[in-house]
Amino acid sequence: MKNNYCINNDSIKFLKKYLDGVSPSGGETEGQKIWINHMKNYVDKIYTDLYGTAVGVINPKSPHKLIIEAHADEISWYVNYITENGIIYVSRNGGADHQIATSKKVIIHTKKGPVYGVFGWPAIHTRKPSDEKYPSVDNIFVDIGASTKNEVMNLGVHVGCMITYPDKFFIMNNNYFVSRALDNKIGGFIIAEVTKMLVENEINLQYGLYIVNSVQEEIGLKGAKVISQAINPKIAIVTDVTHDTSSPMVDKKIQGDIKCGLGPVIGYAPSIHKDLREIIIDTAEYRNICFQRLVSSRYTGTDTDAFAYSNKGVCSALISIPLRYMHTTVEIVHKNDVEKTVSLIFETLQEINRKHNLFFSVNG
Numbered sequence: 001m002k003n004n005y006c007i008n009n010d011s012i013k014f015l016k017k018y019l020d021g022v023s024p025s026g027g028e029t030e031g032q033k034i035w036i037n038h039m040k041n042y043v044d045k046i047y048t049d050l051y052g053t054a055v056g057v058i059n060p061k062s063p064h065k066l067i068i069e070a071h072a073d074e075i076s077w078y079v080n081y082i083t084e085n086g087i088i089y090v091s092r093n094g095g096a097d098h099q100i101a102t103s104k105k106v107i108i109h110t111k112k113g114p115v116y117g118v119f120g121w122p123a124i125h126t127r128k129p130s131d132e133k134y135p136s137v138d139n140i141f142v143d144i145g146a147s148t149k150n151e152v153m154n155l156g157v158h159v160g161c162m163i164t165y166p167d168k169f170f171i172m173n174n175n176y177f178v179s180r181a182l183d184n185k186i187g188g189f190i191i192a193e194v195t196k197m198l199v200e201n202e203i204n205l206q207y208g209l210y211i212v213n214s215v216q217e218e219i220g221l222k223g224a225k226v227i228s229q230a231i232n233p234k235i236a237i238v239t240d241v242t243h244d245t246s247s248p249m250v251d252k253k254i255q256g257d258i259k260c261g262l263g264p265v266i267g268y269a270p271s272i273h274k275d276l277r278e279i280i281i282d283t284a285e286y287r288n289i290c291f292q293r294l295v296s297s298r299y300t301g302t303d304t305d306a307f308a309y310s311n312k313g314v315c316s317a318l319i320s321i322p323l324r325y326m327h328t329t330v331e332i333v334h335k336n337d338v339e340k341t342v343s344l345i346f347e348t349l350q351e352i353n354r355k356h357n358l359f360f361s362v363n364g
Helices: 009-020 029-039 149-154 182-200 222-231 274-286 303-308 335-354
Strands: 045-048 054-058 065-071 076-082 087-093 105-110 113-120 141-143 162-164 170-172 176-179 208-214 235-243 265-268 292-295 315-323 331-334
Touching (some): 009 029, 009 176, 029 054, 029 182, 065 303, 065 335, 076 149, 235 274, 265 274, 274 335, 303 315, 331 335
Parallel strands (some): 235 315
Antiparallel strands (some): 054 208, 076 087, 076 162, 087 141, 105 162
């Protein structure tokens, strides 16, 4: 059995294509098409719901349902106001970081096609040190090379158009994946790779496995709330990213002690069911998969919270990937953490499969 997972070149090609696609919250269609086209080779059934959450299913007729989940959407901006001289002011779509915006290239998505621009900023020569202005949502602006509002409108740009960054995936120092939208397309990649491993190893699952790539997590866990009601699973294992706290200017006493390259992160929070978490930990220890631990206190801020408290309650757990520079265009994860997370979820699903009568009993 191929349980020592390693990312191969074909997987890297899929990862690059998926990350380079566009998936702003509420506009995830392009990225979802890439994911669905890849996943259809490994599942019995695949579909999307009303708002675009994608679901692949193995054993769709089974009454016992387990979800592995990630979210597909990335943070972005909206066109919010256009001045008479053609300057565009923005509003957040998710937790877009105003401090990294200035001097970035952008794409404005219109019905006429993409319009390219930049986040401008006054040159250092024109700013007074005694009255220094810092970037904020109120003062950052997009310049598309237009001189009037009418010129902007004629290009197809209007209030409500989504704005994304064009930054592309690359590999740094052989082991680090760098891209925008690793939060959380790396999760969508991981659950796809788990599915592929199950199929290639001909694992005979005794439950229905629902591989879910949810929309609109960045604006309030919206897609997960809807799809959990629709599927009504017994178990949900969520994968998302968490902060690498070894990078500068992060307080470990507050954020925990997490580092890229040391393995997946197993979460502790009220929404995380302790019995399912312990199964994951026991599996990691038995299979010699290194892992880290993180406390999230009252809530995880991930789709885990949405699944846990949906329906009559869903037994939920969270496995996270350490990530540096979240919500920037240079998010970073370590190849080893991705590989170990794929292996851990794959092994956990088999452990649940071996004890499916216990996990899916009426009162269990």
